[in-house]
Amino acid sequence: MSQTFTLDGLSIPFTDGETIIQAATRAGVFIPHLCYHPEFKPHGSCKLCTVKVNGRHTASCTLRAAAGMVVENNTEELNAERRALTQMLFVEGNHFCPSCEKSGHCQLQATAYHLGMMSPHYDHFFPDRPVDASHPEVLLDFNRCILCSLCVRASRDVDGKNVFALSGRGIRTQLIVNAKSGRLADTDFTVDDKAAQICPVGVILKKRRGFAVPIGERPYDRAPLSETALAETAAAGEEGV
């Protein structure tokens, strides 16, 4: 690894083919992200991981590192843009943290904490999105979906089931279940699927597990996202993922 680029003035080594976020994470630098997951091919849709490369905005999860790149990440300008994106995600869905089982373990919430989001700023959409409680073991609460597509990728690429899909375009994009009825119970989805473990927010929830960990003792209550995310990626690396 003789090649390097600079990230906020730090010299970051990388190997051929590595993306900026992969190299940064390995070097212990946190770049906020929602749709990126180290175990999956990047989707590049949430734009939270946007950095400036040689002065131009680009998603750090999709751009391969190149020698000599000058990358800005933790700047007031970029964090303000990330905060605005996060605020838009909050007002587009129904993100009512006090009643959400995922609170304290939610990547959207922890990202908002990390970015110092004090209010949603924009006008709320208050969309009407009915839940799907048809499956005996898993609840789908679409109110919280941020369209990261991690469940789509996990079900298709790991489970080989193709249970989920993103349907529609633009502001009308929504997560759907690939069944004629549209109900999760009418698919071969099981609680052991990778797709059942991957949701970064509170859409895909195992039933009858509420409050197993009390509020206040959950992962992002104990440590901020920037520390937790790096530790999780390091642990995944040691397992040879």
Place this chain on the structure above:
Amino acid sequence: MNPTAPRKLKVATTSLAGCFGCHMSFLDIDERLFALLEHIEFDRSPLTDIKTVSPDCDIGIVEGGLCNAENVHVLREFRKQCKVLIAIGACAINGGLPAQRNHLPLPVILEEVYHTSPGLANGLIPNDPELPLPLNQVHPIHEVVKVDYCIPGCPPSGDAIWKVLSDLLAGREPELGHGLLHYD
């Protein structure tokens, strides 16, 4: 009264479509209330039972969102009279629990609450002209007036409330770090 002592800041508080949980949490700053009272005096607030906001109020603290016409009236009075307006708690900031009715049409809600719920005989939808009319949807307060600062949480902890107030009194930009910034 010492004429050279700095004037105490006037603080008004109210609960709109809230549960007073944020006011309870405010009291959780415990003995720091004494330190706070060195610098502030309460204006309109459930703590004083004063009914109108003084025109020269310095800080207005608003709990709860907007679910009826009276909420909007009170909020506009707070914004008009207070130099700094603070939204406290989930309901003021994003509508909170009352906003969970927002996907239901208001007539359907009134019908169920007053007519078709079990145990109601000949129920009537209240129509006294003194009652404020409900809004079609519950709104966070920043959708109606400019809000200067927010203290998120359901409710925010006493420590978070103290941090914001003590930052403001010291002339600092309020900031809530990890452990104090919570939406739940």
